[in-house]
Amino acid sequence: MKLSINGENKKVIYLSYTGMLEPLGASQVLNYLKGLASEYSFWLLSLEKLEDLENVDAVEALKRELKDKNISWYPLPYLAGGKNYLKNFQQLYSLTQKYIDEEQISYLHCRSYMPATIAWLLKKRGKKINYLFDTRGFWFDEKADVGEWKKSGLSYKLAKVIEKTLYNNAIAIVMLSQKSVDLINDGSLFKGSEKLKNVYFIPTCTDLERFSPAFNKVNKPIKIGYIGTAIGWYNFEKTAELLQLIKKEVHYELEIYNGGQHQFIKETLLKYGFEDNEYSLKKVGFNEIPEKMRQLDLSVFFIHPFFSKNASAATKFGELMASGVPILTNKNVGDHQYFVEHYGTGKILDINKLNTYNYTKIIMDLKSSIVVSNCRKLADDVFSLYKGVGSYSKLYKEFFE
Known part of the structure:
Protein backbone atom coordinates (compact mmCIF):
# COMPACT_ATOMS: atom_id res chain seq x y z
CA MET A 1 0.00 0.00 0.00
CA LYS A 2 1.39 3.41 -0.94
CA LEU A 3 1.48 6.27 1.51
CA SER A 4 0.37 9.32 -0.37
CA ILE A 5 -0.64 12.94 -0.27
CA ASN A 6 -3.10 13.87 -3.00
CA GLY A 7 -2.43 10.55 -4.70
CA GLU A 8 1.36 10.95 -4.81
CA ASN A 9 4.13 9.24 -2.91
CA LYS A 10 5.52 11.17 0.02
CA LYS A 11 8.68 13.07 -0.84
CA VAL A 12 12.01 12.57 0.92
CA ILE A 13 15.40 14.18 0.34
CA TYR A 14 18.23 11.74 1.03
CA LEU A 15 21.60 13.44 1.72
CA SER A 16 24.82 11.44 1.50
CA TYR A 17 28.47 12.41 1.88
CA THR A 18 29.28 8.99 0.40
CA GLY A 19 29.09 8.64 -3.37
CA MET A 20 26.63 6.35 -5.10
CA LEU A 21 29.31 5.33 -7.61
CA GLU A 22 31.36 3.82 -4.77
CA PRO A 23 30.72 0.24 -3.57
CA LEU A 24 29.68 1.53 -0.13
CA GLY A 25 27.08 3.84 -1.62
CA ALA A 26 25.75 1.09 -3.87
CA SER A 27 25.39 -1.42 -1.03
CA GLN A 28 24.50 0.81 1.93
CA VAL A 29 22.36 3.51 0.30
CA LEU A 30 20.95 2.45 -3.07
CA ASN A 31 19.90 -1.01 -1.93
CA TYR A 32 17.78 0.54 0.83
CA LEU A 33 16.28 3.28 -1.31
CA LYS A 34 15.26 0.85 -4.03
CA GLY A 35 13.38 -1.09 -1.38
CA LEU A 36 11.64 2.03 -0.05
CA ALA A 37 10.90 3.71 -3.37
CA SER A 38 7.58 1.96 -3.90
CA GLU A 39 6.17 4.12 -1.12
CA TYR A 40 8.35 7.23 -1.27
CA SER A 41 9.70 9.53 -3.97
CA PHE A 42 13.37 10.29 -3.34
CA TRP A 43 15.57 13.23 -4.22
CA LEU A 44 19.03 11.71 -3.71
CA LEU A 45 21.86 14.25 -3.29
CA SER A 46 25.38 12.84 -3.01
CA LEU A 47 29.02 13.89 -3.28
CA GLU A 48 30.88 11.89 -5.93
CA LYS A 49 34.60 11.53 -6.53
CA LEU A 50 35.76 13.42 -9.63
CA GLU A 51 37.25 10.30 -11.21
CA ASP A 52 33.89 8.54 -10.86
CA LEU A 53 32.04 11.45 -12.48
CA GLU A 54 34.42 11.29 -15.44
CA ASN A 55 32.72 8.03 -16.44
CA VAL A 56 29.78 9.84 -18.00
CA ASP A 57 28.20 6.67 -19.36
CA ALA A 58 28.11 5.07 -15.90
CA VAL A 59 26.67 8.24 -14.36
CA GLU A 60 23.91 8.53 -16.95
CA ALA A 61 23.12 4.81 -16.78
CA LEU A 62 22.71 4.98 -13.00
CA LYS A 63 20.55 8.09 -13.29
CA ARG A 64 18.22 6.28 -15.69
CA GLU A 65 18.10 3.16 -13.54
CA LEU A 66 17.24 5.15 -10.42
CA LYS A 67 14.70 7.34 -12.20
CA ASP A 68 12.81 4.20 -13.22
CA LYS A 69 12.64 3.29 -9.52
CA ASN A 70 11.26 6.64 -8.34
CA ILE A 71 14.65 8.03 -7.27
CA SER A 72 15.88 11.33 -8.73
CA TRP A 73 19.66 11.41 -8.29
CA TYR A 74 21.67 14.64 -8.28
CA PRO A 75 25.41 13.89 -8.05
CA LEU A 76 27.69 16.71 -6.93
CA PRO A 77 31.49 16.79 -7.36
CA TYR A 78 33.36 15.94 -4.18
CA LEU A 79 36.32 18.28 -3.74
CA ALA A 80 39.13 16.51 -1.90
CA GLY A 81 41.16 18.09 0.89
CA GLY A 82 40.26 19.72 4.19
CA LYS A 83 40.34 23.19 2.64
CA ASN A 84 37.41 22.20 0.44
CA TYR A 85 35.18 20.96 3.26
CA LEU A 86 33.18 24.19 3.32
CA LYS A 87 32.79 24.14 -0.48
CA ASN A 88 31.39 20.61 -0.31
CA PHE A 89 29.12 21.71 2.51
CA GLN A 90 27.90 24.77 0.62
CA GLN A 91 27.01 22.99 -2.60
CA LEU A 92 25.10 20.26 -0.73
CA TYR A 93 23.38 22.89 1.43
CA SER A 94 22.34 24.99 -1.57
CA LEU A 95 20.91 22.08 -3.54
CA THR A 96 19.04 20.79 -0.49
CA GLN A 97 17.48 24.21 0.08
CA LYS A 98 16.55 24.42 -3.60
CA TYR A 99 14.56 21.17 -3.58
CA ILE A 100 12.95 21.85 -0.21
CA ASP A 101 11.58 25.08 -1.72
CA GLU A 102 10.78 23.89 -5.24
CA GLU A 103 9.28 20.53 -4.33
CA GLN A 104 7.88 21.48 -0.91
CA ILE A 105 9.70 18.59 0.78
CA SER A 106 9.43 18.31 4.55
CA TYR A 107 11.41 15.11 5.27
CA LEU A 108 15.17 14.64 5.11
CA HIS A 109 17.15 11.43 5.62
CA CYS A 110 20.70 12.49 6.55
CA ARG A 111 23.50 9.95 6.22
CA SER A 112 26.24 11.10 8.62
CA TYR A 113 27.12 14.32 10.36
CA MET A 114 27.59 16.84 7.54
CA PRO A 115 24.13 16.18 6.04
CA ALA A 116 22.58 16.33 9.52
CA THR A 117 24.26 19.69 10.13
CA ILE A 118 22.79 20.96 6.85
CA ALA A 119 19.32 19.80 7.88
CA TRP A 120 19.62 21.37 11.33
CA LEU A 121 20.76 24.72 9.90
CA LEU A 122 17.89 24.77 7.41
CA LYS A 123 15.46 23.91 10.20
CA LYS A 124 16.94 26.62 12.40
CA ARG A 125 16.54 29.12 9.55
CA GLY A 126 12.84 28.52 9.32
CA LYS A 127 12.40 25.60 6.93
CA LYS A 128 9.53 23.40 8.07
CA ILE A 129 11.40 20.12 7.91
CA ASN A 130 12.11 17.06 10.02
CA TYR A 131 15.27 15.02 9.65
CA LEU A 132 16.26 11.46 10.43
CA PHE A 133 19.90 11.37 11.58
CA ASP A 134 21.52 8.19 10.22
CA THR A 135 24.76 8.71 12.15
CA ARG A 136 27.06 5.95 10.76
CA GLY A 137 29.17 6.24 13.94
CA PHE A 138 30.54 8.59 16.60
CA TRP A 139 32.28 10.88 14.10
CA PHE A 140 33.62 13.54 16.44
CA ASP A 141 35.02 10.92 18.79
CA GLU A 142 36.64 9.24 15.78
CA LYS A 143 38.58 12.45 15.15
CA ALA A 144 39.74 12.49 18.77
CA ASP A 145 40.63 8.80 18.76
CA VAL A 146 42.97 9.17 15.77
CA GLY A 147 44.62 12.25 17.26
CA GLU A 148 43.18 14.94 14.97
CA TRP A 149 41.63 16.62 17.99
CA LYS A 150 42.52 16.61 21.68
CA LYS A 151 39.60 15.86 23.96
CA SER A 152 40.72 18.76 26.13
CA GLY A 153 40.89 21.10 23.13
CA LEU A 154 38.41 23.70 21.91
CA SER A 155 37.67 21.98 18.57
CA TYR A 156 36.51 18.77 20.24
CA LYS A 157 34.47 20.59 22.89
CA LEU A 158 32.70 22.72 20.27
CA ALA A 159 32.09 19.64 18.12
CA LYS A 160 30.44 17.85 21.04
CA VAL A 161 28.10 20.82 21.51
CA ILE A 162 27.17 20.58 17.83
CA GLU A 163 26.73 16.81 18.15
CA LYS A 164 24.34 17.23 21.06
CA THR A 165 22.35 19.76 19.04
CA LEU A 166 22.13 17.44 16.01
CA TYR A 167 20.92 14.54 18.15
CA ASN A 168 18.43 16.60 20.14
CA ASN A 169 16.83 18.11 17.02
CA ALA A 170 16.57 14.91 14.99
CA ILE A 171 13.15 13.31 14.70
CA ALA A 172 14.86 9.91 14.90
CA ILE A 173 18.44 8.63 15.23
CA VAL A 174 19.83 5.45 13.67
CA MET A 175 22.92 3.69 15.03
CA LEU A 176 24.91 0.83 13.49
CA SER A 177 25.32 -1.16 16.71
CA GLN A 178 23.29 -1.99 19.78
CA LYS A 179 26.41 -1.20 21.81
CA SER A 180 26.29 2.42 20.62
CA VAL A 181 22.59 2.67 21.53
CA ASP A 182 23.49 1.43 25.01
CA LEU A 183 26.28 4.03 25.33
CA ILE A 184 23.87 6.80 24.34
CA ASN A 185 21.26 5.50 26.77
CA ASP A 186 23.71 5.52 29.70
CA GLY A 187 24.96 9.05 28.95
CA SER A 188 28.42 8.08 27.67
CA LEU A 189 28.22 9.94 24.35
CA PHE A 190 27.51 13.38 25.79
CA LYS A 191 25.93 14.82 28.92
CA GLY A 192 22.20 14.29 28.64
CA SER A 193 22.31 11.68 25.87
CA GLU A 194 20.51 9.31 28.21
CA LYS A 195 17.40 11.50 27.83
CA LEU A 196 17.04 10.69 24.12
CA LYS A 197 14.09 8.41 23.45
CA ASN A 198 14.24 8.11 19.66
CA VAL A 199 17.43 6.08 19.09
CA TYR A 200 17.26 2.92 16.96
CA PHE A 201 19.64 0.15 15.92
CA ILE A 202 19.86 -0.79 12.23
CA PRO A 203 23.12 -2.51 11.22
CA THR A 204 24.92 -2.34 7.89
CA CYS A 205 22.86 -4.84 5.93
CA THR A 206 23.75 -7.35 3.22
CA ASP A 207 22.02 -8.46 0.05
CA LEU A 208 21.60 -12.16 0.84
CA GLU A 209 20.95 -12.93 -2.81
CA ARG A 210 24.36 -11.60 -3.84
CA PHE A 211 26.24 -13.18 -0.92
CA SER A 212 25.64 -16.86 -0.26
CA PRO A 213 27.63 -19.79 1.18
CA ALA A 214 29.46 -22.48 -0.73
CA PHE A 215 28.76 -25.61 1.33
CA ASN A 216 31.09 -28.61 1.29
CA LYS A 217 34.14 -26.65 0.17
CA VAL A 218 37.21 -28.83 -0.21
CA ASN A 219 40.12 -26.41 -0.18
CA LYS A 220 43.44 -28.16 0.36
CA PRO A 221 45.18 -26.32 1.83
Whole structure:
Protein backbone atom coordinates (compact mmCIF):
# COMPACT_ATOMS: atom_id res chain seq x y z
CA MET A 1 0.00 0.00 0.00
CA LYS A 2 1.39 3.41 -0.94
CA LEU A 3 1.48 6.27 1.51
CA SER A 4 0.37 9.32 -0.37
CA ILE A 5 -0.64 12.94 -0.27
CA ASN A 6 -3.10 13.87 -3.00
CA GLY A 7 -2.43 10.55 -4.70
CA GLU A 8 1.36 10.95 -4.81
CA ASN A 9 4.13 9.24 -2.91
CA LYS A 10 5.52 11.17 0.02
CA LYS A 11 8.68 13.07 -0.84
CA VAL A 12 12.01 12.57 0.92
CA ILE A 13 15.40 14.18 0.34
CA TYR A 14 18.23 11.74 1.03
CA LEU A 15 21.60 13.44 1.72
CA SER A 16 24.82 11.44 1.50
CA TYR A 17 28.47 12.41 1.88
CA THR A 18 29.28 8.99 0.40
CA GLY A 19 29.09 8.64 -3.37
CA MET A 20 26.63 6.35 -5.10
CA LEU A 21 29.31 5.33 -7.61
CA GLU A 22 31.36 3.82 -4.77
CA PRO A 23 30.72 0.24 -3.57
CA LEU A 24 29.68 1.53 -0.13
CA GLY A 25 27.08 3.84 -1.62
CA ALA A 26 25.75 1.09 -3.87
CA SER A 27 25.39 -1.42 -1.03
CA GLN A 28 24.50 0.81 1.93
CA VAL A 29 22.36 3.51 0.30
CA LEU A 30 20.95 2.45 -3.07
CA ASN A 31 19.90 -1.01 -1.93
CA TYR A 32 17.78 0.54 0.83
CA LEU A 33 16.28 3.28 -1.31
CA LYS A 34 15.26 0.85 -4.03
CA GLY A 35 13.38 -1.09 -1.38
CA LEU A 36 11.64 2.03 -0.05
CA ALA A 37 10.90 3.71 -3.37
CA SER A 38 7.58 1.96 -3.90
CA GLU A 39 6.17 4.12 -1.12
CA TYR A 40 8.35 7.23 -1.27
CA SER A 41 9.70 9.53 -3.97
CA PHE A 42 13.37 10.29 -3.34
CA TRP A 43 15.57 13.23 -4.22
CA LEU A 44 19.03 11.71 -3.71
CA LEU A 45 21.86 14.25 -3.29
CA SER A 46 25.38 12.84 -3.01
CA LEU A 47 29.02 13.89 -3.28
CA GLU A 48 30.88 11.89 -5.93
CA LYS A 49 34.60 11.53 -6.53
CA LEU A 50 35.76 13.42 -9.63
CA GLU A 51 37.25 10.30 -11.21
CA ASP A 52 33.89 8.54 -10.86
CA LEU A 53 32.04 11.45 -12.48
CA GLU A 54 34.42 11.29 -15.44
CA ASN A 55 32.72 8.03 -16.44
CA VAL A 56 29.78 9.84 -18.00
CA ASP A 57 28.20 6.67 -19.36
CA ALA A 58 28.11 5.07 -15.90
CA VAL A 59 26.67 8.24 -14.36
CA GLU A 60 23.91 8.53 -16.95
CA ALA A 61 23.12 4.81 -16.78
CA LEU A 62 22.71 4.98 -13.00
CA LYS A 63 20.55 8.09 -13.29
CA ARG A 64 18.22 6.28 -15.69
CA GLU A 65 18.10 3.16 -13.54
CA LEU A 66 17.24 5.15 -10.42
CA LYS A 67 14.70 7.34 -12.20
CA ASP A 68 12.81 4.20 -13.22
CA LYS A 69 12.64 3.29 -9.52
CA ASN A 70 11.26 6.64 -8.34
CA ILE A 71 14.65 8.03 -7.27
CA SER A 72 15.88 11.33 -8.73
CA TRP A 73 19.66 11.41 -8.29
CA TYR A 74 21.67 14.64 -8.28
CA PRO A 75 25.41 13.89 -8.05
CA LEU A 76 27.69 16.71 -6.93
CA PRO A 77 31.49 16.79 -7.36
CA TYR A 78 33.36 15.94 -4.18
CA LEU A 79 36.32 18.28 -3.74
CA ALA A 80 39.13 16.51 -1.90
CA GLY A 81 41.16 18.09 0.89
CA GLY A 82 40.26 19.72 4.19
CA LYS A 83 40.34 23.19 2.64
CA ASN A 84 37.41 22.20 0.44
CA TYR A 85 35.18 20.96 3.26
CA LEU A 86 33.18 24.19 3.32
CA LYS A 87 32.79 24.14 -0.48
CA ASN A 88 31.39 20.61 -0.31
CA PHE A 89 29.12 21.71 2.51
CA GLN A 90 27.90 24.77 0.62
CA GLN A 91 27.01 22.99 -2.60
CA LEU A 92 25.10 20.26 -0.73
CA TYR A 93 23.38 22.89 1.43
CA SER A 94 22.34 24.99 -1.57
CA LEU A 95 20.91 22.08 -3.54
CA THR A 96 19.04 20.79 -0.49
CA GLN A 97 17.48 24.21 0.08
CA LYS A 98 16.55 24.42 -3.60
CA TYR A 99 14.56 21.17 -3.58
CA ILE A 100 12.95 21.85 -0.21
CA ASP A 101 11.58 25.08 -1.72
CA GLU A 102 10.78 23.89 -5.24
CA GLU A 103 9.28 20.53 -4.33
CA GLN A 104 7.88 21.48 -0.91
CA ILE A 105 9.70 18.59 0.78
CA SER A 106 9.43 18.31 4.55
CA TYR A 107 11.41 15.11 5.27
CA LEU A 108 15.17 14.64 5.11
CA HIS A 109 17.15 11.43 5.62
CA CYS A 110 20.70 12.49 6.55
CA ARG A 111 23.50 9.95 6.22
CA SER A 112 26.24 11.10 8.62
CA TYR A 113 27.12 14.32 10.36
CA MET A 114 27.59 16.84 7.54
CA PRO A 115 24.13 16.18 6.04
CA ALA A 116 22.58 16.33 9.52
CA THR A 117 24.26 19.69 10.13
CA ILE A 118 22.79 20.96 6.85
CA ALA A 119 19.32 19.80 7.88
CA TRP A 120 19.62 21.37 11.33
CA LEU A 121 20.76 24.72 9.90
CA LEU A 122 17.89 24.77 7.41
CA LYS A 123 15.46 23.91 10.20
CA LYS A 124 16.94 26.62 12.40
CA ARG A 125 16.54 29.12 9.55
CA GLY A 126 12.84 28.52 9.32
CA LYS A 127 12.40 25.60 6.93
CA LYS A 128 9.53 23.40 8.07
CA ILE A 129 11.40 20.12 7.91
CA ASN A 130 12.11 17.06 10.02
CA TYR A 131 15.27 15.02 9.65
CA LEU A 132 16.26 11.46 10.43
CA PHE A 133 19.90 11.37 11.58
CA ASP A 134 21.52 8.19 10.22
CA THR A 135 24.76 8.71 12.15
CA ARG A 136 27.06 5.95 10.76
CA GLY A 137 29.17 6.24 13.94
CA PHE A 138 30.54 8.59 16.60
CA TRP A 139 32.28 10.88 14.10
CA PHE A 140 33.62 13.54 16.44
CA ASP A 141 35.02 10.92 18.79
CA GLU A 142 36.64 9.24 15.78
CA LYS A 143 38.58 12.45 15.15
CA ALA A 144 39.74 12.49 18.77
CA ASP A 145 40.63 8.80 18.76
CA VAL A 146 42.97 9.17 15.77
CA GLY A 147 44.62 12.25 17.26
CA GLU A 148 43.18 14.94 14.97
CA TRP A 149 41.63 16.62 17.99
CA LYS A 150 42.52 16.61 21.68
CA LYS A 151 39.60 15.86 23.96
CA SER A 152 40.72 18.76 26.13
CA GLY A 153 40.89 21.10 23.13
CA LEU A 154 38.41 23.70 21.91
CA SER A 155 37.67 21.98 18.57
CA TYR A 156 36.51 18.77 20.24
CA LYS A 157 34.47 20.59 22.89
CA LEU A 158 32.70 22.72 20.27
CA ALA A 159 32.09 19.64 18.12
CA LYS A 160 30.44 17.85 21.04
CA VAL A 161 28.10 20.82 21.51
CA ILE A 162 27.17 20.58 17.83
CA GLU A 163 26.73 16.81 18.15
CA LYS A 164 24.34 17.23 21.06
CA THR A 165 22.35 19.76 19.04
CA LEU A 166 22.13 17.44 16.01
CA TYR A 167 20.92 14.54 18.15
CA ASN A 168 18.43 16.60 20.14
CA ASN A 169 16.83 18.11 17.02
CA ALA A 170 16.57 14.91 14.99
CA ILE A 171 13.15 13.31 14.70
CA ALA A 172 14.86 9.91 14.90
CA ILE A 173 18.44 8.63 15.23
CA VAL A 174 19.83 5.45 13.67
CA MET A 175 22.92 3.69 15.03
CA LEU A 176 24.91 0.83 13.49
CA SER A 177 25.32 -1.16 16.71
CA GLN A 178 23.29 -1.99 19.78
CA LYS A 179 26.41 -1.20 21.81
CA SER A 180 26.29 2.42 20.62
CA VAL A 181 22.59 2.67 21.53
CA ASP A 182 23.49 1.43 25.01
CA LEU A 183 26.28 4.03 25.33
CA ILE A 184 23.87 6.80 24.34
CA ASN A 185 21.26 5.50 26.77
CA ASP A 186 23.71 5.52 29.70
CA GLY A 187 24.96 9.05 28.95
CA SER A 188 28.42 8.08 27.67
CA LEU A 189 28.22 9.94 24.35
CA PHE A 190 27.51 13.38 25.79
CA LYS A 191 25.93 14.82 28.92
CA GLY A 192 22.20 14.29 28.64
CA SER A 193 22.31 11.68 25.87
CA GLU A 194 20.51 9.31 28.21
CA LYS A 195 17.40 11.50 27.83
CA LEU A 196 17.04 10.69 24.12
CA LYS A 197 14.09 8.41 23.45
CA ASN A 198 14.24 8.11 19.66
CA VAL A 199 17.43 6.08 19.09
CA TYR A 200 17.26 2.92 16.96
CA PHE A 201 19.64 0.15 15.92
CA ILE A 202 19.86 -0.79 12.23
CA PRO A 203 23.12 -2.51 11.22
CA THR A 204 24.92 -2.34 7.89
CA CYS A 205 22.86 -4.84 5.93
CA THR A 206 23.75 -7.35 3.22
CA ASP A 207 22.02 -8.46 0.05
CA LEU A 208 21.60 -12.16 0.84
CA GLU A 209 20.95 -12.93 -2.81
CA ARG A 210 24.36 -11.60 -3.84
CA PHE A 211 26.24 -13.18 -0.92
CA SER A 212 25.64 -16.86 -0.26
CA PRO A 213 27.63 -19.79 1.18
CA ALA A 214 29.46 -22.48 -0.73
CA PHE A 215 28.76 -25.61 1.33
CA ASN A 216 31.09 -28.61 1.29
CA LYS A 217 34.14 -26.65 0.17
CA VAL A 218 37.21 -28.83 -0.21
CA ASN A 219 40.12 -26.41 -0.18
CA LYS A 220 43.44 -28.16 0.36
CA PRO A 221 45.18 -26.32 1.83
CA ILE A 222 42.53 -24.12 3.41
CA LYS A 223 42.01 -20.58 2.14
CA ILE A 224 42.35 -17.68 4.55
CA GLY A 225 41.28 -14.29 3.23
CA TYR A 226 41.77 -10.62 3.99
CA ILE A 227 39.28 -8.32 2.24
CA GLY A 228 39.24 -4.54 2.00
CA THR A 229 41.32 -1.65 3.27
CA ALA A 230 44.45 -2.28 5.33
CA ILE A 231 44.91 1.22 6.75
CA GLY A 232 42.96 3.71 8.85
CA TRP A 233 40.82 1.95 11.40
CA TYR A 234 42.20 -1.45 10.38
CA ASN A 235 45.25 -2.80 12.20
CA PHE A 236 47.03 -4.72 9.45
CA GLU A 237 50.23 -4.94 11.49
CA LYS A 238 48.48 -7.17 14.02
CA THR A 239 46.78 -9.07 11.20
CA ALA A 240 50.20 -9.87 9.70
CA GLU A 241 51.41 -11.03 13.11
CA LEU A 242 48.39 -13.32 13.39
CA LEU A 243 48.95 -14.75 9.90
CA GLN A 244 52.58 -15.45 10.78
CA LEU A 245 51.56 -17.33 13.94
CA ILE A 246 48.96 -19.38 12.06
CA LYS A 247 51.58 -20.24 9.42
CA LYS A 248 53.72 -21.87 12.09
CA GLU A 249 50.92 -24.36 12.83
CA VAL A 250 48.73 -24.64 9.74
CA HIS A 251 49.47 -24.83 6.01
CA TYR A 252 47.16 -22.44 4.17
CA GLU A 253 46.71 -20.27 1.10
CA LEU A 254 46.44 -16.55 1.75
CA GLU A 255 44.14 -14.52 -0.51
CA ILE A 256 44.13 -10.72 -0.15
CA TYR A 257 41.64 -8.53 -2.02
CA ASN A 258 42.48 -4.86 -1.65
CA GLY A 259 42.09 -1.75 -3.75
CA GLY A 260 44.91 0.68 -3.15
CA GLN A 261 47.43 -0.24 -0.47
CA HIS A 262 49.40 -3.04 -2.15
CA GLN A 263 52.86 -1.66 -1.38
CA PHE A 264 52.03 -1.18 2.29
CA ILE A 265 50.60 -4.70 2.49
CA LYS A 266 53.67 -6.21 0.83
CA GLU A 267 56.06 -4.36 3.13
CA THR A 268 54.11 -5.34 6.25
CA LEU A 269 53.87 -8.99 5.26
CA LEU A 270 57.59 -9.11 4.40
CA LYS A 271 58.35 -7.83 7.89
CA TYR A 272 56.51 -10.87 9.23
CA GLY A 273 58.27 -13.35 7.01
CA PHE A 274 56.00 -13.57 3.96
CA GLU A 275 57.62 -13.60 0.54
CA ASP A 276 55.60 -12.40 -2.49
CA ASN A 277 55.05 -15.96 -3.71
CA GLU A 278 53.39 -17.00 -0.44
CA TYR A 279 50.16 -15.08 -1.00
CA SER A 280 47.89 -13.66 -3.67
CA LEU A 281 47.26 -9.90 -3.62
CA LYS A 282 44.67 -8.60 -6.09
CA LYS A 283 42.33 -5.72 -6.75
CA VAL A 284 38.90 -7.06 -7.64
CA GLY A 285 35.72 -5.33 -8.74
CA PHE A 286 32.56 -4.86 -6.71
CA ASN A 287 30.75 -7.56 -8.68
CA GLU A 288 33.55 -10.10 -8.16
CA ILE A 289 33.65 -9.93 -4.36
CA PRO A 290 30.74 -12.32 -3.57
CA GLU A 291 32.27 -15.21 -5.51
CA LYS A 292 35.76 -14.57 -4.11
CA MET A 293 34.40 -14.34 -0.58
CA ARG A 294 32.35 -17.55 -0.62
CA GLN A 295 35.42 -19.59 -1.62
CA LEU A 296 37.22 -18.69 1.62
CA ASP A 297 37.37 -20.99 4.63
CA LEU A 298 38.22 -18.21 7.06
CA SER A 299 38.68 -14.44 7.09
CA VAL A 300 40.79 -12.33 9.44
CA PHE A 301 40.79 -8.63 10.32
CA PHE A 302 41.51 -6.44 13.32
CA ILE A 303 40.08 -2.97 13.98
CA HIS A 304 41.61 -0.50 16.43
CA PRO A 305 39.34 -0.76 19.50
CA PHE A 306 38.87 2.95 20.17
CA PHE A 307 35.81 4.28 22.02
CA SER A 308 34.32 5.51 18.73
CA LYS A 309 34.51 2.02 17.23
CA ASN A 310 31.75 0.90 19.60
CA ALA A 311 29.44 2.62 17.12
CA SER A 312 30.83 0.82 14.06
CA ALA A 313 29.77 -2.20 12.04
CA ALA A 314 32.13 -3.42 9.33
CA THR A 315 30.18 -3.89 6.09
CA LYS A 316 32.26 -6.97 5.32
CA PHE A 317 31.20 -8.58 8.61
CA GLY A 318 27.65 -9.09 7.36
CA GLU A 319 28.89 -10.08 3.89
CA LEU A 320 31.22 -12.72 5.32
CA MET A 321 28.45 -14.10 7.50
CA ALA A 322 26.09 -14.29 4.52
CA SER A 323 28.85 -16.12 2.62
CA GLY A 324 29.26 -18.68 5.39
CA VAL A 325 32.81 -17.57 6.22
CA PRO A 326 33.83 -17.53 9.91
CA ILE A 327 36.17 -14.82 11.17
CA LEU A 328 39.03 -14.17 13.56
CA THR A 329 38.78 -10.63 14.91
CA ASN A 330 39.03 -8.53 18.08
CA LYS A 331 36.64 -7.23 20.71
CA ASN A 332 35.39 -3.70 21.49
CA VAL A 333 34.20 -3.01 17.94
CA GLY A 334 30.43 -2.53 17.69
CA ASP A 335 28.51 -5.75 18.28
CA HIS A 336 31.10 -8.01 16.63
CA GLN A 337 32.01 -9.88 19.79
CA TYR A 338 28.41 -10.54 20.79
CA PHE A 339 27.46 -11.88 17.37
CA VAL A 340 30.56 -14.05 16.95
CA GLU A 341 30.21 -15.63 20.38
CA HIS A 342 26.41 -15.87 20.49
CA TYR A 343 26.09 -17.50 17.06
CA GLY A 344 29.39 -19.40 17.03
CA THR A 345 30.74 -17.81 13.86
CA GLY A 346 34.41 -17.37 14.64
CA LYS A 347 36.82 -16.54 17.43
CA ILE A 348 37.43 -13.29 19.28
CA LEU A 349 41.15 -12.84 19.89
CA ASP A 350 43.05 -10.61 22.31
CA ILE A 351 45.34 -8.67 19.96
CA ASN A 352 47.89 -8.27 22.75
CA LYS A 353 48.13 -12.03 23.36
CA LEU A 354 48.12 -13.50 19.87
CA ASN A 355 50.94 -15.93 20.71
CA THR A 356 48.88 -17.69 23.39
CA TYR A 357 46.37 -19.46 21.13
CA ASN A 358 46.25 -22.95 19.63
CA TYR A 359 45.46 -22.03 16.03
CA THR A 360 45.34 -25.62 14.84
CA LYS A 361 42.43 -26.31 17.17
CA ILE A 362 40.69 -22.98 16.45
CA ILE A 363 40.76 -23.57 12.70
CA MET A 364 39.70 -27.22 12.99
CA ASP A 365 36.73 -26.17 15.13
CA LEU A 366 35.69 -23.49 12.62
CA LYS A 367 36.04 -25.60 9.49
CA SER A 368 32.66 -27.33 9.58
CA SER A 369 29.30 -27.16 7.86
CA ILE A 370 27.72 -26.31 11.23
CA VAL A 371 29.77 -23.14 11.46
CA VAL A 372 28.88 -22.24 7.86
CA SER A 373 25.21 -22.64 8.79
CA ASN A 374 25.72 -20.55 11.94
CA CYS A 375 27.17 -17.74 9.83
CA ARG A 376 24.25 -17.80 7.43
CA LYS A 377 21.73 -17.87 10.28
CA LEU A 378 23.34 -14.76 11.78
CA ALA A 379 23.09 -13.04 8.39
CA ASP A 380 19.44 -14.07 8.05
CA ASP A 381 18.58 -12.96 11.59
CA VAL A 382 20.45 -9.64 11.71
CA PHE A 383 22.05 -8.47 8.47
CA SER A 384 19.34 -9.22 5.92
CA LEU A 385 18.78 -6.33 3.51
CA TYR A 386 15.09 -7.24 3.47
CA LYS A 387 14.90 -6.75 7.25
CA GLY A 388 16.94 -3.56 7.03
CA VAL A 389 14.54 -2.07 4.49
CA GLY A 390 11.68 -3.13 6.75
CA SER A 391 13.27 -1.35 9.72
CA TYR A 392 13.68 1.89 7.77
CA SER A 393 10.15 1.59 6.41
CA LYS A 394 8.84 1.31 9.95
CA LEU A 395 10.74 4.46 10.98
CA TYR A 396 9.53 6.36 7.92
CA LYS A 397 5.92 5.46 8.65
CA GLU A 398 6.31 6.49 12.28
CA PHE A 399 8.16 9.77 11.77
CA PHE A 400 7.67 10.90 8.18
CA GLU A 401 3.95 11.46 8.54
